[in-house]
Structures are given as C-alpha cells and as structure tokens.
Amino acid sequence: MTMLQIDSLSKHFTLHLRGGLELPVLKQVSLEVQAGECVALLGASGQGKSTLMKCLYGSYGADSGAIWFDASAGRIDIAQATPQQMLALRRKDIAYVSQFLRAVPRVPALDVVAERWLQARPELDADEAQDEAREEVRRLFARLHLPESLWDLPPATFSGGEQQRVNIARGFIEPARLLLLDEPTASLDAANRRVVIELIHQARAAGTAIVGIFHDEEVRDAVASRCVPVH
Numbered sequence: 543m544t545m546l547q548i549d550s551l552s553k554h555f556t557l558h559l560r561g562g563l564e565l566p567v568l569k570q571v572s573l574e575v576q577a578g579e580c581v582a583l584l585g586a587s588g589q590g591k592s593t594l595m596k597c598l599y600g601s602y603g604a605d606s607g608a609i610w611f612d613a614s615a616g617r618i619d620i621a622q623a624t625p626q627q628m629l630a631l632r633r634k635d636i637a638y639v640s641q642f643l644r645a646v647p648r649v650p651a652l653d654v655v656a657e658r659w660l661q662a663r664p665e666l667d668a669d670e671a672q673d674e675a676r677e678e679v680r681r682l683f684a685r686l687h688l689p690e691s692l693w694d695l696p697p698a699t700f701s702g703g704e705q706q707r708v709n710i711a712r713g714f715i716e717p718a719r720l721l722l723l724d725e726p727t728a729s730l731d732a733a734n735r736r737v738v739i740e741l742i743h744q745a746r747a748a749g750t751a752i753v754g755i756f757h758d759e760e761v762r763d764a765v766a767s768r769c770v771p772v773h
C-alpha cells in the first residue's frame with residue numbers, strides 16, 4: 543500500500559542577506575514509499591535531505607508539486623495542508639525524530655513521551671489513562687537503557703545521547719503511519735544503536751512507512767529497504 547507519494551516537489555530558499563539570491567534546493571523530487579518500507583535519503587551535505595524531511599513534516603511549504611499522504615482520516619496533500627490539518631496529522635499519523643529534542647521546559651521526561659501516547663488516544667480521559675501511558679514509557683525507557691534516576695526529571699539538562707533517547711522514545715511509543723528519522727542514532731552507543739535498529743524493524747513490521755537520514759552506514763544497511771539520492 544502506498545503511504546506516501548511525492549510528485550515533482552520543488553523548493554527554493556531566498557537568501558535575503560545576499561540581495562534576494564534564490565537557492566534552488568529540491569528540484570522536481572518524486573518518490574513513493576510503501577507501508578513497511580524504510581527509505582534512506584542519500585546525498586552530500588547541503589543537497590536538501592533535511593529540507594525534504596521538513597517539507598514532509600509540513601514545517602516548510604513547497605514551490606510546486608505534491609506530497610500525497612494516506613492519513614488515517616483519508617488522503618491529503620501535505621504540501622497544501624493547513625496548519626490545523628498538520629497539527630492533527632502530527633498528533634497521531636506522523637512522527638519525527640530529529641537529532642535534537644524540543645520539549646516544553648520543566649515537563650518530566652516520562653510525560654514528554656507519555657503525551658504522545660495520550661494524544662493518539664483522544665477517546666481516553668487523559669487523567670485516567672496517565673498511569674497506563676507512563677507504564678508504556680517506562681518499558682521503552684528501560685529498553686533504551688535510560689537511567690531510571692532521570693525519568694522524572696525534565697530533559698533540558700540531559701546529555702546529548704540521553705536527550706536523543708527521549709526523542710526516540712517519543713517517536714516510537716505509538717506506531718505512526720509515517721515516521722521521519724533524521725540521524726536517530728547520531729549520539730548513541732553501540733548497545734542503543736542496536737535497540738533503535740530493532741525498533742525500526744518493529745515499526746516496519748507494523749506497517750509504518752519510514753523516511754530517514756542515516757549517516758552511519760552500518761545502521762543504514764541494517765534498516766533501509768531502499769536508498770534514494772536527493773538532488
């Protein structure tokens with residue numbers, strides 16, 4: 543089943559500090575991703591891999607082209623989606639794991655991740671379901687070897703690798719239809735890289751379509767079903 547269909551997507555940036563110079567970044571990119579596939583984006587630094595990911599997450603608009611996504615509420619063109627539609631997609635259907643954690647200050651790591659589990663279940667009473675959500679998160683934190691002493695603390699002061707694991711937990715706690723992974727293992731040790739590889743295999747088996755940037759070749763070889771150059 544085609545989960546994502548990118549049709550002739552183009553995007554440029556206008557460099558206002560350089561007299562309005564136009565920098566074309568994505569030039570007629572087309573790509574189809576099936577449910578259960580993991581597509582690794584390839585390309586030298588500056589070719590537009592992260593820009594493409596941000597277009598898929600709806601953070602950037604496009605100049606032309608379409609991003610057809612098979613959302614749970616029906617097919618939608620992400621390139622044309624309204625901010626409200628994008629927020630709804632991000633609550634349940636699309637997850638994004640970037641290298642850096644962006645979390646609301648002072649919220650404990652457990653709740654940063656539990657929030658995603660709860661958002662995907664709007665039918666539940668958030669107060670009543672809180673314990674179940676936290677239990678799910680505890681299991682995943684333990685699997686990712688995140689020290690228990692950190693679970694109730696806000697992640698702002700965590701190390702890079704600890705923050706990345708909170709980010710990974712948030713991306714994987716709830717199976718999304720589309721999962722975007724931007725260097726998910728960049729600051730992890732070998733044991734945690736293996737856990738992330740397992741999580742990616744599980745997500746694929748559950749039918750998630752994955753698009754990722756993996757500079758680590760071993761990880762890329764272990765998880766990608768296909769590699770696609772971006773230029």
Ligand SMILES: Nc1ncnc2c1ncn2[C@@H]1O[C@H](COP(=O)(O)OP(=O)(O)OP(=O)(O)O)[C@@H](O)[C@H]1O
Binds near residue numbers: 557
């Ligand atoms: N918001 C922006 N405004 C202007 N130029 C930008 C912006 N974001 C990215 N660019 C430029 O677009 C090009 C593509 O950047 P992008 O981050 O997508 O590359 P990348 O392939 O992900 O690179 P890397 O592998 O180094 O992360 C670069 O030349 C970059 O300078």
